Amino acid sequence: MSISHAPPDSHKADISPKSSSAASPPKLDLEPIVPTSSRRTRVPRWLRRTSGPLLLLALWQVLSSTGVLTADVLASPGRIAEVARELVADGSLTSAMGTSLQRVAAGLLLGSLVGTGLALVSGLFRVGEDLVDAPVQMLRTVPFVGLIPLFIIWFGIGEAPKVAIITLGVTFPLYLNVYAGIRGVDAQLIEAGESLGLSRWGLVRHVVLPGALPGAMTGLRYSLGISWLALVFAEQVNADSGIGFLMVQARDFLRTDVIVVCLIVYAFLGLLADFVVRTLERLLLQWRPTFTGR
Amino acid sequence: MATDVHRPVDTPSAVRVEGLTRSFDGRPVIDELRLDLRQGEFVALIGRSGCGKSTLLRILAGLDRDIEGTVLVPRRKAVAFQAPRLMPWKKVWRNVLLGLPGKPERAVAEQALTEVGLSSRSDAWPKTLSGGEAQRASLARALVREPDLLLLDEPFGALDALTRIKAQRLVGELWQRRGCAVLLVTHDVEEAVLLADRVLVMDDGVIAHEQEIGLDRPRDITDPRFAELRAGLLERLGVDTAAATAA
Numbered sequence: 001m002s003i004s005h006a007p008p009d010s011h012k013a014d015i016s017p018k019s020s021s022a023a024s025p026p027k028l029d030l031e032p033i034v035p036t037s038s039r040r041t042r043v044p045r046w047l048r049r050t051s052g053p054l055l056l057l058a059l060w061q062v063l064s065s066t067g068v069l070t071a072d073v074l075a076s077p078g079r080i081a082e083v084a085r086e087l088v089a090d091g092s093l094t095s096a097m098g099t100s101l102q103r104v105a106a107g108l109l110l111g112s113l114v115g116t117g118l119a120l121v122s123g124l125f126r127v128g129e130d131l132v133d134a135p136v137q138m139l140r141t142v143p144f145v146g147l148i149p150l151f152i153i154w155f156g157i158g159e160a161p162k163v164a165i166i167t168l169g170v171t172f173p174l175y176l177n178v179y180a181g182i183r184g185v186d187a188q189l190i191e192a193g194e195s196l197g198l199s200r201w202g203l204v205r206h207v208v209l210p211g212a213l214p215g216a217m218t219g220l221r222y223s224l225g226i227s228w229l230a231l232v233f234a235e236q237v238n239a240d241s242g243i244g245f246l247m248v249q250a251r252d253f254l255r256t257d258v259i260v261v262c263l264i265v266y267a268f269l270g271l272l273a274d275f276v277v278r279t280l281e282r283l284l285l286q287w288r289p290t291f292t293g294r
Numbered sequence: 295m296a297t298d299v300h301r302p303v304d305t306p307s308a309v310r311v312e313g314l315t316r317s318f319d320g321r322p323v324i325d326e327l328r329l330d331l332r333q334g335e336f337v338a339l340i341g342r343s344g345c346g347k348s349t350l351l352r353i354l355a356g357l358d359r360d361i362e363g364t365v366l367v368p369r370r371k372a373v374a375f376q377a378p379r380l381m382p383w384k385k386v387w388r389n390v391l392l393g394l395p396g397k398p399e400r401a402v403a404e405q406a407l408t409e410v411g412l413s414s415r416s417d418a419w420p421k422t423l424s425g426g427e428a429q430r431a432s433l434a435r436a437l438v439r440e441p442d443l444l445l446l447d448e449p450f451g452a453l454d455a456l457t458r459i460k461a462q463r464l465v466g467e468l469w470q471r472r473g474c475a476v477l478l479v480t481h482d483v484e485e486a487v488l489l490a491d492r493v494l495v496m497d498d499g500v501i502a503h504e505q506e507i508g509l510d511r512p513r514d515i516t517d518p519r520f521a522e523l524r525a526g527l528l529e530r531l532g533v534d535t536a537a538a539t540a541a
Contacts, residue, residue: 192379195355195372196393196435206392210383287383287419 107166181215
């Protein structure tokens with residue numbers, strides 16, 4: 001009895017000093033929770049997105065006009081715009097871009113066909129994995145740029161070695177990501193598909209391939225990046241047309257302005273490729289709720 | 295008693311299992327098991343975790359064929375898993391139609407979704423559904439196949455208490471309307487007594503105990519006979535009933 005009474009007694013002793021202070025509780029500092037809509041800035045998204053590059057451009061112009069950057073190191077943005085206009089006017093830039101784009105398109109197409117094809121074979125079939133995966137894993141560690149001399153011997157100096165280099169660069173990242181995507185499909189979903197009576201092909205079409213799509217998109221992103229890289233390498237060796245050739249020519253005449261124009265063209269093409277992948281992702285992966293940032 | 299109505303001689307079987315053995319690495323999880331389900335019967339299978347009840351359900355679903363013994367099941371059967379397992383890249387109604395033969399119309403899916411009270415979300419992506427909604431979509435996907443045997447693998451396990459009560463009621467209603475045989479795997483004894491005609495207790499790879507539930511539907515969990523059946527089954531599962539009733 002006495003034991004069971006002990007806790008309430010001690011409680012009372014605890015409460016009494018508190019209750020005296022409760023008469024005048026300390027004032028809490030309350031702060032309002034601001035709704036996100038009112039916290040957002042009123043600047044539209046596109047303006048915010050372009051302000052970064054524009055600021056960089058302004059800084060560049062300031063450095064050039066104050067003479068910190070001399071013309072033989074890096075031409076000023078104004079000068080570059082002028083050169084770009086000249087290059088477009090005489091048609092050399094547009095024809096070079098056309099040739100380069102054609103090479104990248106051909107290489108990308110071939111590379112994606114080979115990469116996804118191999119990934120499907122080794123992702124879907126165990127026999128395919130045993131046959132394909134080991135050689136591909138072996139080959140992918142070979143730096144593809146190192147193969148340029150060999151390709152020139154094999155394919156000559158025409159379009160073939162350039163397209164081949166791009167194809168090679170595109171194949172491996174796509175293969176790795178599609179393969180990982182296929183093997184990463186949730187086994188529970190496969191089982192659910194089986195329990196619904198899907199055939200083997202039905203499982204591939206409705207479960208495996210859609211499940212591998214996020215991986216494939218990542219692979220495509222890498223591949224596009226590498227395709228431009230491969231293009232630069234391919235066009236700077238033994239080319240007589242294309243943006244890379246334009247750059248090599250400009251180097252021989254110490255024309256930094258032309259080189260910068262070409263670099264900007266590369267940057268814009270890269271941006272365009274990114275836009276294409278973003279659009280594809282938005283269309284194909286709309287089922288996936290993702291974190292979009294704050 | 296109500297049990298007299300369901301004698302095996304009257305109604306043909308929906309499931310016949312004899313001498314079923316399934317081993318994992320030489321250790322039998324199911325050992326010479328015998329099981330009969332009559333057509334239209336609601337049977338609950340309970341047991342401690344790891345006793346092989348989910349394995350048995352997977353075998354009946356045809357998902358695990360590494361077995362010995364005789365297993366006879368109807369051709370039209372459907373499974374609802376503990377996780378809804380909807381394909382996240384297909385809208386709800388396409389999930390419902392997935393795997394149906396031919397080219398079924400959307401109206402077929404809508405009808406099944408209406409039956410589970412989910413017609414308003416038929417155009418939603420599965421990842422935007424709540425737990426209860428996803429589970430109902432999964433049920434609609436099972437029902438649209440018009441199964442003669444419906445296999446439920448702890449379908450309410452991941453639901454919160456309120457949603458679970460609603461889902462249990464829904465399954466009870468759907469079963470009475472459809473009249474298919476149901477095998478419900480669960481670890482919730484109360485759920486088993488609430489829904490089933492017969493409760494099977496699985497232990498050591500066999501059906502160790504069988505309990506007919508002769509209570510009238512809809513059942514009342516405050517009924518003393520309900521509590522008695524529940525206590526009896528809990529005892530079978532090795533739970534101290536005195537402590538359970540005191541709690």
